[in-house]
Amino acid sequence: MVGSKRSRKSSLAIRYIIAGVLLLVMVYPYLYMVLNSFADWTQVDRKLIPSSYTLKSYTWLFTGGETGITRPWLGAFVNSIIVSLLSTFLMMMFGVMVAYALSKLKWRGRDTVNNFILFHMFFPAIILLIPSFLIIQKLGWYDTYWALIIPKGVSLWAIFMYTNFFKAVPSVFIEAAKLDGARDFQILYKIMMPMSKSITSVVFLFLLMERWTELLWDMIMVRSDGMLTLNVLLSQMFGPYGSYPGPLYAGSVLLSLPIIILFIIFGKNFQKGMQVSLK
Known part of the structure; x- marks a missing residue:
């Protein structure tokens, strides 16, 4: 023993x-x-x-250091917050609505749309980069918030995740709500969404992290310093400021800090959501 x-x-x-x-x-x-x-x-x-x-590296970022050229770090940080939050909100809103239609509503062509979404998830997005850029220019959205938010407002992955989750919800709840006179939008936001808090935490964190770290699209769609996002501003430092590794590390910390804070806040719900999504 x-x-x-x-x-x-x-x-x-x-x-x-x-x-x-x-x-x-x-x-x-x-x-x-x-x-x-x-x-x-x-x-x-x-x-x-x-x-x-x-604190010299952080002071250097906001004062320009030996170059004397101040970079719009505060403005870029605000731009990243605005763009990331609004894009994530749109992705989740459209994801929830489309997923409910695909999982709980019966309409002609539903399976075709579902298969198209699955196919498009494996389609290389970079192939559509040039056509998307030309469309943005034609609409007059270049170097504006519209170009950074609207094209990134739909996530097929969010639709896929919510669709699978909604399919597992018993239809008895929906039928009972309809007998009480509830409409589809009321069922969606008063019944389905409260039941999907765990999976919503997973989708929210992944979408926000993906949009927060987006680089290629933001570099193409932004021209002026006033519209720079934090990741684009940081990428610009590797050229002329490559001999200053300390500020590069400081900028990277600033870029990653919001994601870490959000993960700490939503950590428990994230774990529950991952358990649900892996079942």
Whole structure:
């Protein structure tokens, strides 16, 4: 008995050690970026763990440093928030409505539309980049919020996720609501949406993260400094400011910080949603 208890404790300790090492391997790249964003410039990228820290890299970002050219970091941060939140809202709104129509309503051509969505999910989006750009120019949306928000307002992945979830919801709830005189929009937003809080957290975080880190589309659709998003502004630093690695790390931390905060806030719902989506 004593030997078996000791063997269990030793095996458990080995598991904890292995899990700790794997966790450190996954987390350390981000930790390295954070530490070097605060590190003294003489130690950036020269030590695994810097010993001297300063706010010089962050000060450099907002003041222009030795170049004296201030970059619109605050404006780019606000632009990223506006574009990401509005695009995510549109993607979720259209995703919910289309998914409800595909899963709970009967209409001619439903299966064809569903198959088209599945096919289009595997279609390389970059092929449509040039036609999309020309359409944006024809509409006069170039270098505006419209170009950054509207074309990114539909997510086939969100439609797919909500469709699968709504199919699992018993139709008894919908039939009972219709007997009480509820319409489809009322059923959708008063019955279906409250039941899908867990999957909504997953969809929201993934869509927001995808839109927040979008680079190619924003680079093509933006020309003026006033419309720059944070990721585009950060990408522009790698050329003329490539000799300043500290500010590059600081900008990367600023870019990743909102996603981390949102994940901490919605972490529990995200875990529940992942469990539901994997069933």
